[in-house]
Amino acid sequence: MATAQVSEAEKVYILHGIRDDLRVDGRGCEDYRHMEVETDVVSNTDGSAKVTLGHTAVLVGVKAEIGKPRPMIPDEGYLEFFVDCSANATPEFEGRGGEELGTELSNTLYKVFNNQHSLDLRSLCISPGEHCWVLYVDVLLLQCDGNLYDAISVAIKAALFNTKIPKVHISSDDEGGKEIELSDDPYDCMRLDVENVPCMVTLCKIGHRHVVDVTLQEKACSVASLVISVTHKGVITCTRKVGRGSLDPESICEMTEAGKRVGKALHSPLMKLLQQEESLGKKRQKVGFLG
């Protein structure tokens, strides 16, 4: 993970501030930085989103391809995640430096979506046992300033909301096999219900308090964090302790409760924003990468 060098005096300063619920940039312990979400930024994908959280920037592209369903679950499609930590984000990711972090992030994403309700995978089935939609979710880290999990999960939710999967028509051809036809009409597509897609919240233990949305400087003062993925109903789909230190069981209970509260509160403003952006349609001014 990208790290910032912080002196002992700075660490003490940050610790004392957090003890009094006042962080270096004036936020409270459970406040997020300014977040910007924009969908449909890459035209070659079936769905895309870019999220900027403070100085952290993440780009997610979703491509839907027709593939064979998993042998154990023939009537569902599936998702494949890949996280690329590019050297653009920070020089530490040059060469194979970002591979470990990328593996950790993508494995956590698999766990987050490893349940029945996050996404309706049955709607991705075309013909059971033979064809299904596979959604390749590719995450690209553009800039790294802490709190990658949260930014990535919001970007994935926005990209899945934006995803338009073309409708298919199955017909039997002359030899008795099945032929799949994709609809030519760009507006004849299937959308995904992202209501239950969870959002991740990272809580860092700094001193005796836990802090949401840490910057790299604050992360240098913490030894352990807890990443929790929460749906809009407050159901926890994945937790993971990250970092070289250890946590008290009581701290874990407090952090889980705070994470659930913060995570639940993320969903409704995000959905409102996405629906608002969608309703603007062609009139929307695209900011893209130069904004």
Added chain:
Amino acid sequence: SCSSCNFGFLKQLCVFLCLRLTTDMRFAPFSCPERGSWIQGSQDKDFSLMLQESLQPAVCLHRYPRSQIEVNVMVLENSGSVLAHAVTCASMALADAGIEMYDLVLGCSLRQDGASYVVDPTYPEENSWKSGGGEKRGGLTVAFLPSLNQVSGLQSDGEMAEETLTAGIRTCIEGCYKLYPVVQQALMKAVRQALVDTRVV
């Protein structure tokens, strides 16, 4: 030094050679019901990372400046709860080698299915998804330092309410407390045996 653990049908071999604690966890191709490959997949790398995060808080790394402690775990037979047992096995190996530690790290996992749960699930119990579940279905693994009362590793998936998760963590911690005396006795037996061997020689 080397330690091998048998937990029912789960067999693991933990070898370690003598600041930095690196871990590597591999599965033999014949260890799981489906044949795996010798090349480490991304899931294996993730297990290695979680193992490292679980062991690091317990080892007194400051006592070994300018050295690297390497922990290698090879799973010979996987019959469930593999990460929890890898953590226990690795910390026994570290203790057997005489590496200074603050405490032993014990792992315990749990599988929640509806209103009932099982501690230390077997491979079939881990991988069965009963259809039509409610909101309480998932797996949880905890790595715990009993005498310091610190959780050094935590990992969960599935869907659980917050109360279920915290109750599950408490259950896993109790499981670790139950395992503690067994591990301690095994280590003491090994030390006594080593003393007897040196006296005979």
